[in-house]
Amino acid sequence: MSDDARQTHAAPAPSGENGAPGGHGPRGPGWVPTWPATVGLVVTLVASVGFAVSFIRDASTQWLGGFLAAALLGIGLALAYWGRDLAGDEVISGPYPVPHEDAEGRAALGDALDQSVQVITRRHFLTKMLVFAGGVFVLSQVVLLGALGPRPKNSLRTTSWRAGSRLVTFDGVPVTRDTLAAGTFLVAFPEGHLDSADSQITLLRIGADPHFKTLAGRESWSPEGYVAYSRVCTHAGCPVAQYEDQAKVLVCPCHQSTFDLMNGAQPVAGPAGRPLPQLPLAIDAQGNLTAQSDFTVPVGPGFWDEG
Amino acid sequence: MAPPGPGADIFAANCSGCHGAAGQGGVAVPSLPFPPPPLAPAGFASLVEPMVRQGGIQMPSFARQLTDAQIQQVAQYVAQQIADPAARTANTAYGGQIFRLYCAGCHSTTGRGGAMVRGRNAPDISQYPAAEALAAMILGRGNMPVFAGHALDVRQQTSVALYVDVLVQAPSPGGAGLGYLGPVPEGAVGAGALLILIFIAVWLAWKSRKAVP
Structure with missing residues (x-):
């Protein structure tokens, strides 16, 4: 290569010497070894696969963290080396050499073009490698979606109440028609589901209070003055x-939402926008309070109409 | 069970007038806003004694009429002879469970009371003897509904009272109690102290930065 027409200064960088020990191929100006970039990408490939496999096999977080660190380190290393390859480490000044209009000059130009093509092909290989390794790394992170847990399916719309479920106290004792007097209340659960947080209800005995307003369609829901509302705030x-x-x-007690028990637990103050769902009650032949069915609307905050 | 002795006489002379000869409770009279409650859930002398000594919202203190020994005797008598035997099977941990389900909503988990809507509030229950909680559960108080006999049986009422007794005489692990209002004010004070320490650290660093030429 004829650099007589150019003033080429090797940059004072520590690896500024052309070629590393063991390097192959043409060593033109700005040549840096590509093998560290390739090694980095291979590390990323292997570590990405290792990450996905150890996640699926439920390995410890040390393994997951180690593989993730190795994958990111590999990509970082590759990009750093590649960036140096692209930037070169020489400083060129002066006019670009114009080859002589003779056979020797043409040959020199041909050599220079060949070298450029080799550099470009090398970059082409590295680009493919980077896209592949990056793709595998991104794909390996898809397994993390598995950590989101089972899909909620219909569980947000239903509770543990079924037609005929008996009402029991927190101790599991069935609630009978004689348990409450007018003006008293207790917290009840469906029998066999004491730990079901979305099923807890406030059971209240209104008695024959003339102020109690029975809503249309709920005439049979409050036998003998018993009414039950979901205990989960709709806010x-x-x-x-x-x-x-x-x-x-x-x-x-959280935000002072206030629900009027005499009027279908409609919110009368505070941030709640929906009434507490009412549980349709019945009294069975043994005098136990039971549910006619599950709640007719979802309990708790309105997940379905949240923008 | 101890045979009827001096405790029975003290009870007959001082307590039966309001609470009934068998502790069955009395009727409301115009001078008393609440009727004297039955003594069925008073199954522990440790619940009865502070009530007799200090008095409650409506019940007067008997510390001047009775000696310490007499107060202990009548408390033993009420717990052993008057109270429902089921009350003596109560335990504190179970009471804590019930307290958190039914009482903590208004009175807060530490029993220090809390705000209700429209300017009302649930009172600090630690300012009365624990037995006052039994009276409130049996009779209801203002907006507080009656729990006894409906939501809670005798054993459950006594368990709650035993737990309230722990809250009233909260065992202190040391340090400032901050009114025993619970973890939120404690955390707020901690965060405030942290902020002040950060400011002091920044201030010190600022001063030393200026000192170096």
Whole structure:
């Protein structure tokens, strides 16, 4: 190569010497070894596969973290080396050499073009390698979707209440028609589902209070003055734990949503926008309180109409 | 069970007038806003004694009429002879469970009370003897509904009272109690202290930066 027409200065970088030990191929100006970039990408490939496999096999977080670190380190190493390859490490100044208009000059130009093509092909290989390794790395992260857990399916719309479920206290004792007197309340659960948080209800005995408004379509839901509302606040899902006996309201201690028990648990104050769902009640032949069915609307905060 | 002794006489002379000869509870009279409650859930002398000594919302203190020994005797008598035997099977941990389900919503988990809507509030229950909780559960108080006999049986009422007794005389692990309001104010004070320490650190660093020429 004729660099007599150019002033070429090797940059003072530590690896500025053309070619590393063991390197092959043409060593033109700006040549840096590609093998560290290739090794980096291979490390990324192997570590990505290792990450996916150890996630699927439920390996410890140390393995997951190690593989993730190796994959990212590999890609980082490759990009760093490649960036140096693209940038070169020489400083060129002066006019570009014009080859002589003779056979020797043409040959020199041909050599120079060949070298450029080789550099470009090398880059082409590295590009493919980078896309492949990057793709495998991104794909290996798809397994993380598995950590989102089982799909909710219909569980947000249903609770543990079934037609005929008996109402029991937190101790599992069935609630009978004689348990409550007018103006008293208790917290009830479906029998066999004491740990079902979305099924807890406030069971209240209104008695024959003339202020109690039976909503249309709910005429048979409150036998003998018993009414039951979901205890899960429709605002943020807190237990609606405060009962004010004189005002006949349920108040949520989290944000003071207030529900009027005399009028279908409609919200009368606070942030809640929906009434507490009412559970249709019945009394069976043994005098136990039971549910006619599950709630007719979803309990808790309105997940379905959240923008 | 101890045979009727001096405790029975003290009870007959001082307590039966309001609570009934068998502790069955009394009727409301115009001078008393609440009727004297039955003593069925008073199954532990440790619940009865502070009530007799200090008095409650409506019940007067008997510390001047009775000696310490007499107060202990009548408390033993009520717990052993008057109370429902089921009350003596109560336990504190179970009471804590019930307290968190039914009471903590209004009175907060530490029993220090809490705000209700429209300017009302649930009172700090630690300012009364624990037995006052039994009276409130039996009779209801204002907006507080009656729990006894409906939501809670005798054993459950006594368990709650035993737990309230723990809250009233909260065992202190040391340090400032901050009114025993619970973890939120404690965390807020901790965060505030942290912020002040950060400011002090920045201030010190700022000063030393200026000192170096």
